[in-house]
Amino acid sequence: EVQLVESGGGLVQPGGSLRLSCAASGFIFSNSAINWVRQAPGKGLEWVSAISGSGSTTDYADSVKGRFTISRDNSKETLYLQMSSLRVEDTAVYSCLVRVPSGFAYWGQGTLVTVSS
Amino acid sequence: DIQMTQSPPSLSASVGDRVTITCRASQAISNWLGWYQQKPGKAPKSLIYSASSLQSGAPSRFSGSKSGTEFTLTINSLQPEDIATYYCQQYKSYPYTFGQGTKVEIK
Numbered sequence: 001e002v003q004l005v006e007s008g009g010g011l012v013q014p015g016g017s018l019r020l021s022c023a024a025s026g027f028i029f030s031n032s033a034i035n036w037v038r039q040a041p042g043k044g045l046e047w048v049s050a051i052s053g054s055g056s057t058t059d060y061a062d063s064v065k066g067r068f069t070i071s072r073d074n075s076k077e078t079l080y081l082q083m084s085s086l087r088v089e090d091t092a093v094y095s096c097l098v099r100v101p102s103g104f105a106y107w108g109q110g111t112l113v114t115v116s117s
Numbered sequence: 118d119i120q121m122t123q124s125p126p127s128l129s130a131s132v133g134d135r136v137t138i139t140c141r142a143s144q145a146i147s148n149w150l151g152w153y154q155q156k157p158g159k160a161p162k163s164l165i166y167s168a169s170s171l172q173s174g175a176p177s178r179f180s181g182s183k184s185g186t187e188f189t190l191t192i193n194s195l196q197p198e199d200i201a202t203y204y205c206q207q208y209k210s211y212p213y214t215f216g217q218g219t220k221v222e223i224k
Binding site (some may be wrong): 035044045046050061062063068073095099102103104105106107108109 | 132151153154160161162163166167170172173204206208211212213214215216218
C-alpha cells in the first residue's frame with residue numbers, strides 16, 4: 001500500500017524558515033518523481049514544486065522560486081521542502097504526491113504551515 | 118505557463134442527474150490531464166488520469182473525455198456522496214496547473 005506522510009508544519013513568523021518532510025512507502029521511491037502541492041485556507045489547489053526520481057531535476061512555481069528548495073534522500077525514502085523567507089501568503093496545507101503511470105494517484109494528508117506574526 | 122479554465126465554479130443538481138464539468142487548456146496538452154475530487158477536510162482523490170482513464174477504485178459513474186483542448190468530467194447519476202469540489206490538473210509541462218475548482222451540491 002502506498003503511503004505518503006507529511007510532517008514539519010507549524011506556526012512561523014514572516015521571514016522565517018521551515019522544513020517539511022514527506023515519508024514514503026509502498027512504491028519504488030527512487031524511480032518516482034514527487035511533487036508538492038499546497039492549498040491555502042478556503043482556496044484551490046496550487047502546484048508548488050517537483051523533483052525527479054534521481055533528484056537531478058527540480059522545478060518550482062514562480063511564487064516560491066528562490067525561496068523554497070525541494071530535495072530527497074532516496075536511502076531514507078523521504079522528500080523535503082526547505083522553505084525560507086516565508087510570507088503570510090505561504091499559509092497553506094502542503095501535500096506531497098507521487099507520479100505513477102496512472103497519474104497522481106497517491107496524495108498525502110498534508111501538513112499545515114501558518115505564517116503569522 | 119499553461120492556464121486551465123474550469124467551469125462552472127459551482128453547480129446544484131438533483132440525485133440521479135447527469136453532471137458535466139469542463140476544463141479548457143490554454144494550449145495543447147495531449148491527454149496529460151487528471152480530475153480530482155476533494156471533500157471538506159480531506160486530501161484530493163484521483164478520479165481520472167490521462168484525460169479519460171478511470172482510476173482504480175473510482176466509481177464507474179465518473180468518466181472523462183477530451184475534444185481538442187477542452188476536457189470534460191461527467192458524473193452519470195449524481196449520488197449524495199459525490200458532494201465535493203472537483204479539480205482538473207494538466208501535467209504536460211511545469212508548472213502543473215490546476216483549474217479553479219467546481220463545487221457540486223445537491224439540489
